[in-house]
Amino acid sequence: MLKITDLNVAYGEVQVLWDVNMEIHESEVVALIGANGAGKSTLLYTISGLLKPKSGSIQFNGTEIAGLPADEILRLGIGQVPQGRHLFAGMTVKENIMMGAYLRKDKQKVKEDFDFVLDLFPRMGERLNQPAGSLSGGEQQMCAVARGLMAAPKLLLVDELSLGLAPLVVENIYNAVEKVIQRGMTVLIVEQDVFLALEQADRAYVLDVGRIVMSGPADELMENPRIKEAYLGI
Amino acid sequence: MSKRVLVLLVVLLVAAMALAACGGSQATPAPSGGEEQSTSGTTEEQASTEEACKVVFGAAVSLTGKYAKEGEYVKNGYELYVEEINKQDGIPVGDKKCMVELKIYDDESNADRSAQLVEKLITEDHVTFLLGPYGSGNTFATTAIAEKYKVPMVEANGAATKIFNRGFKYSFAVLSPAPNYLRGIIDMALDKDPNLKTVAIVIENGAFALEVAQGAKDYAEEKGLEVVYFDKYAKAAKDVSSLITAMKSKNPDIVLGAGHLQDTILVMKQSKDLGLSPKVFGFSVGPTSPEFRKALGKDADYVVGAAQWTPELKYKSDDIFGTPQHFTELYKAKYGEIPPYQAAESAAALIAYQKAIEAAGSLDKDKVRDALAALDYDSFYGKLKFNEQGMNVYKPMAVMQNYTDGGLYTVWPKEAAVKEFLYPFKPWDER
């Protein structure tokens, strides 16, 4: 479904990703793990079209998407829940969620999806008319996930959902993500909580300073003591 | 490596020098820029048959910027005179005649530029005499340059007395000074209705208007009127409703405005909005301009304005225009509209020069200056005579009124009036 070949990305003169190769298959959940500054978010931004790669190819369902504008990529079916939520702080929860469906014309389906995400996050239903900026951290994260789902993407990229959240909240959110996965959505999870990521995922890639250093089925990686090393660097 | 740099800097240097050289050189013909207008009534053969003699008058006039309109009138006045005098082969100087040439630059309504250009007229174009720009500010700046180079400047469009309080020897103004502007209106109003008691005065915060207002206030008090309101608004104000409201609460008999065309229109518009209807509405500048009627339509009715000059005045003269009426005909033929007084006074400045040159019998700058100082001449524009400071305090101000038939008529002084002064001002709610 998504095939990344020899991807190189740089900010100005500073190269962040080196020859990244990665594949995601239909209905698969893939985790991308790695230490802070390894380049995980950069990779996601590049897939989504916010950054232009220096070289390499990204193919999505056979279409070359490297360098396309973000809205084209979203139209093709790649959505993202960015790290740090990036909510529209001055808009209400409902407006935020509906912004996710910005490009969609199928009103009926949008309505259904809206009901679905409210079902997923009942808390959002209670807060619909509150400005997103006034939500607690966990609620904001829920709102961001809900917004990401509203685009009805074929491939959803989620970035650091657990960041700065209490464990109970994280569990709550991941339960919702699990439901989405069960519906058959293809998901790429970037997560610093390694277990969470590996538990959700079928396969995983480990990114270290801009390079993929390890990959394989999630179960195998979970048993691999080198993960702790790769992650904590001990 | 540094070739390009070298070239760049050299070009810069050379450009600066070339500019200087080009501007300073007498051999090259005067640059034919778009800003510069040369008018010469003569042809090459004519000039060569006689001994080449010409008088060049130079002026920096606002052709763009905020005084563009008024500047145009000034330029028209200058040009009309030059055209007429050259039809008579120019100004008699001693026993020969000298053709007249005009050199005008656009000062962009900017005092810095005005001074710069006058300095150019003197030091580069070597004009014989200087004419004034439009407006007190620019006149203030340029008279100082004239004084520095001891070149006479007769100006026609700077009425503020402070221009002349500096002991200048080379500056003269043909127009009545600012403090006299509103006297005619006060005289006329009291003549019509001696029972008028109160006056309100609104003032544009500018050198000219402040002098107008102070003069009017002093004169009104001298005539026994009570000045119940006297306040100024910012120059280029876009909203004077606060002042109108304040005046309205005083319920004055006469409202006088000291300012220029633009703010005068604003005062009228907002007076209507706020229902201010005194018995007399009079302004220093504005109501006598065709623009006033254009901007206000029927609302211009009854409003009176001071005029340095009007086409209906009954002056008689032996100058090339003879009478205001004749001047009006010539002006109308050339420019297609009734001459505003700015054009007449500008032409009068050249008449003053002509008479002084004739008296001096020479184009010598100092001799002409002395002749100007001694001048006492009745022109189509009125008396041309200067006091020690160079101001023409001897000419009375006229008053014109916007009539209900859409016309603009002289109503004061009585001997020049073509129509009766319409009184009182018809309240807005009765129209």
Place this chain on the structure above:
Amino acid sequence: MESLQFTQGIVNAILLSGTLALVAIGFSIVWGILNIINLAHGAFLMVGAYITYWLFTLYGIDPFLSLPISMAIMFVVGYLVQRYLINMVIRAPLLVTFLLTFALEIVIINLATFFWKGDLRSVTPDYAGLGFSLGNVQVPYVRLAAFFISLILTGLLHVFMTYTKTGNAIRATGMDIDAARLQGVRIPQTYALTYALGTALAAGAGTLISISFPIDPTMGGAYTLRAFVICVLGGLGSIPGVMMGSVVFAFIEVFSGIWFPSLKDAIALLVLVLVLIVRPSGIAGKAFYH
């Protein structure tokens, strides 16, 4: 102070606040969303006023009817100007966009002066200057109508920003440009649209101003400065904030005009500086167009 001055002052201030709000809102959305100070705002306002003037003078079109025309024309102009000029430097440092929009203003004003001359003009339909009295207080119909039209336009903008997809996209872009991109919002088009809206609102305000005040090519500058002050007073980014700012500013302007007629700009501006000193980023915090 006499009571007439006081009551008339209040009426004047309220009437003034409507137009000022319209001027300031266009300026405010451009500032808030594109993060540029559009110094050409007043120039667009002036062009709007002249469109109305010419439609009235040449074709006798009622100034109120010309409102949609001038707004539509300037909407297109604004869109093109942003898309093909301002967009070239949209993320450049402050000084660049400042000077660019300033130069734009110079060009527009100079062209207007060149083609239309610098003198003062007025739009004078038959009903200009008519009004009714409340006691001694005069309320001109034209200004009252302008006030209500301003309110309606402001309300329409509010509805557009809040309840339409495009409006939400504009707001979203102002709040978080990357997140907006991720939702599929096309930033260049959104920016151009926002600028076009601001320009159209300026033109609308110009039309309304031309009915009650004389117009000339340099009329816009004063409105740009006022718009800025209002945005600071009301806080950047919320329509109600701008409305409040307009009311406060109108009262300051009208009453300082009554007490110190020749100082009214100075007082309004010094109030601005004081506000900035006390609250360095304006009175209201960052809210976002609702």
Place this chain on the structure above:
Amino acid sequence: MSDREKKKAPLQYSLFDGLFQGRQGVLLGLFTLFLIFLAIFPFLSFASGFWLNTLTLILLLAAMAIGWNFIGGYTGYAAFGNVAFFGFGAYGTGLSMTKLGLSFFPSLLIGALAAMLFAIVMGLPILRLKGHYFAIATVAIATAMGEIADSWTSFTGGAAGITLPFFDPIEWSGQFFYYMSLLLAVGGLLLTWFILNRKMGYSWIAIREDEDAANMMGINTTWAKVMAFALSALMAGLAGGIYAYWKTFVLAEEVFKIEYTLQMILAAVLGGTGTIFGPFIGAFIYYILITLLVFFLPVGQLHATILGTIIILVMVFTPKGLMDFISGRKKISINSLLENIRTYRV
């Protein structure tokens, strides 16, 4: 610059590189020649009063642009109200000469000090503002000061202004004011050079590049900013004082007009902000451009349009000024012109 040169000059202070990176000799030489030309200018045969007048205006503009460069170019604060200091200088000088009856030089000093004092008093609160807010606060203060000067009849003479005595002998006034302006502009260059060699220069640039980091590294940023503002005011104040005496009158609408601020910024931007010679050269380029437009090109009444178009082109294509090209840091090519657009568009 070749490697050999590099070794010869181990201590390269790039603060001075703004203009002379690697080609000090040639450029400094040319510049010195130009200064000598300016110094002897009044004695040249073609130096008419008009050219003296024009060059005086250019040099005053250069002096103000050099002053603006302190706060706007080096410290990076977009000051849009420097004309206020020009006005303070003009009024300070004018009032001292007329009300106190002092002679020109002490009056000029008083005017300039008044401008500096005002900059310090205003700078302390408003230099805390950032970006647009600072810019507009400066505009607001300048405009308000102008209006106050215009209305405060009892002190400033109001809209009637102040009339100053003439320079005596009046025949030499052209030369006198020319040399005063030249002195001021060259003094400004020396002052810039002097400051850049001092800690103050480093503070300014550090603040421009990153105020937080500068503060953290021990720079008293408030003090440095206020000093930049005050020195800026000093230059503009001196220029204002000279201008007032030259023009022999002070009118608020003349000495507080926002065009002056715009002109000094344009001069600095055209030449290159944050360089020693940029504002000086920019003032010449700007004014010669204007003069060409006004006198020698048949653009008629559209010269403001042409000027505006030039500004727009400069902003779009070379917002860092021409100094980059003159110094050879950048090559003039389509690519280098388009680079700016690529960087700043969305």
Place this chain on the structure above:
Amino acid sequence: MEREILLETHEATKHFGGLAAVEKVNMKIYRGEILGLIGPNGAGKTTFVNIITGMLPITSGKVIFKGTDITGWPAYRIGRLGIARTFQIVKPFRGMTVRENVAVGAMFGHKGQTRSPREALEHVDEIIEFVGMSDLRDKHADQLTLPYLKRLELAKALAMDPELLFLDEVMAGLNTKEIEAAMELVRKINARGITILVIEHVMKAIVGVTERVFVLNFGQELAQGKPEEVLNNPAVIKAYLGEKFVQRFFRQQQAA
């Protein structure tokens, strides 16, 4: 042996709006040590440094440096007193060369009062060499790559002659080899007698250079002690890797 306390915080607290970024943190830094400050993303590490160094106003609590209460002092005074820091997001002076960048520290820092700009410029050559940037001395900062910008940050801070140095993620984004070099550099700095607080995500670096580690989580102290102890502290691993991972991990270890 009782060591001299160089810096001490009492209940240092920072709130953003209603959100507590740092909550009642008591930390002691002893003269001459290298202390590690770790914690997951968003734990409040940088905020903590910001309130100590005067970059952000403190909400409540006290900061005492060498017995002086410096709470609420402006940043530049704290800098001159002898505390220097690097920034996680590098803040070079892009318009200056490397040497000038560093010289700013020497001019205005702890001993800056006594130095002229020229002396400062000459003085910093040694520091530039120390961080291994001699070749880049006359390059403009905007021409440097990230690893060198990180070193420049370090050099700028060192040039201030600090007694206490905060290093905020100077190793993030560096590769293994670069990290080794950076660790060596940190040790060398410490050997010059400079007390160091290292904020780092790279645990290897923390274990390699620090004597003591302080762990923040959700703005509060989670643990402190020797690096090995702390890194094997289940609470700490949980904060980093997640609870379930820890359970499984320890199970594995026990099994092994």
